[in-house]
Amino acid sequence: MAIAKAERLMNLALCLLGTRRPLSKRELRDSIEAYVEAFGPGNGASGSDDSFNRMFERDKDDLRELGLVIETVESLDGEIGYMARRDSNRLPPITLDAEEAAALGLAAKVWQQARLAGAASGALQKLRAAGLPEDVDPYGSHGALEPRIPVHEAAFEPLMLACRDRRPVAFDYRKATAAHPEQRHVEPWALECWRGHWYLAGWDRDRGAERVFRLSRITGKVRSRGGRYTAEVPDVVTVRETVASWAGEIADRSARIRLRAGAGYPLRAKATSVRELGDGWDELEIPYGHGLDAWLVEFGPDVVVLEPAELRADVVDRLRAVAKG
Numbered sequence: 224m225a226i227a228k229a230e231r232l233m234n235l236a237l238c239l240l241g242t243r244r245p246l247s248k249r250e251l252r253d254s255i256e257a258y259v260e261a262f263g264p265g266n267g268a269s270g271s272d273d274s275f276n277r278m279f280e281r282d283k284d285d286l287r288e289l290g291l292v293i294e295t296v297e298s299l300d301g302e303i304g305y306m307a308r309r310d311s312n313r314l315p316p317i318t319l320d321a322e323e324a325a326a327l328g329l330a331a332k333v334w335q336q337a338r339l340a341g342a343a344s345g346a347l348q349k350l351r352a353a354g355l356p357e358d359v360d361p362y363g364s365h366g367a368l369e370p371r372i373p374v375h376e377a378a379f380e381p382l383m384l385a386c387r388d389r390r391p392v393a394f395d396y397r398k399a400t401a402a403h404p405e406q407r408h409v410e411p412w413a414l415e416c417w418r419g420h421w422y423l424a425g426w427d428r429d430r431g432a433e434r435v436f437r438l439s440r441i442t443g444k445v446r447s448r449g450g451r452y453t454a455e456v457p458d459v460v461t462v463r464e465t466v467a468s469w470a471g472e473i474a475d476r477s478a479r480i481r482l483r484a485g486a487g488y489p490l491r492a493k494a495t496s497v498r499e500l501g502d503g504w505d506e507l508e509i510p511y512g513h514g515l516d517a518w519l520v521e522f523g524p525d526v527v528v529l530e531p532a533e534l535r536a537d538v539v540d541r542l543r544a545v546a547k548g
Contacts, residue, residue: 231257245296245304376438381445386411391448397440404442410452424465426454478511479529486525
């Protein structure tokens with residue numbers, strides 16, 4: 224169904240861009256095969272006319288939302304026609320200096336080992352054809368450190384497309400404290416990468432609240448669901464703040480832990496105080512925010528939570544879930 228709609232929109236756009244005069248609804252209906260197959264010729268029954276009018280208005284709104292400038296023109300006899308002038312829908316020439324081109328090349332290199340490698344390479348080829356400076360090598364070396372965003376989760380690509388298309392999804396998700404996955408119905412907003420892990424922020428329909436899901440905990444296939452979004456999509460900045468909070472980047476309290484000497488260097492880097500206890504252990508005070516329990520579990524027997532009590536309980540629950548498999 225998605226392919227059929229995309230083809231119908233493409234044909235409508237080509238008709239509106241290719242005409243030298245405004246075309247009426249009847250002419251567009253008779254010119255586009257998808258309309259003819261669905262509703263018949265323009266002199267069909269009134270019921271089919273009403274259905275066609277609704278679909279045409281939706282298609283026209285979708286094209287305008289995609290950026291196509293469609294003009295509405297009224298003829299001398301009062302008939303309404305539509306056209307998309309080429310001069311109104313032509314992008315200005317692309318002009319990039321060396322620094323801008325290098326930045327685009329660096330961004331494309333980030334995705335060379337991810338699922339977007341093909342799209343990134345294709346985009347750079349189009350930019351080269353449109354005037355990318357010839358003396359700039361997008362894949363050349365830009366420094367001693369080479370950025371990479373690893374994407375190993377099978378859920379990344381379908382979720383990326385669902386975020387782009389604003390399409391609800393369903394998937395099985397295993398919480399760190401649960402032994403078995405549960406099905407979630409989600410309106411996906413955006414994907415964000417924190418500490419080398421990918422997270423999906425979106426609206427959980429079952430719980431009626433925003434949630435963040437770690438992609439590595441999604442099991443099975445991501446399945447598309449019909450219907451429109453029921454919750455308003457926040458702006459990008461708000462989504463990033465939400466992911467940062469759920470990933471443990473935003474802390475509003477402190478926690479006290481014991482850490483084995485010579486272990487847990489990421490924890491030591493975040494510690495506000497470190498005290499040697501002897502017998503191969505240190506005591507650390509670290510910022511405590513949402514997601515700290517999941518992070519502490521990754522250090523296994525090298526970490527013991529002293530306080531607060533709720534953090535200690537969360538870590539114990541997670542360890543028990545891991546032990547159960």
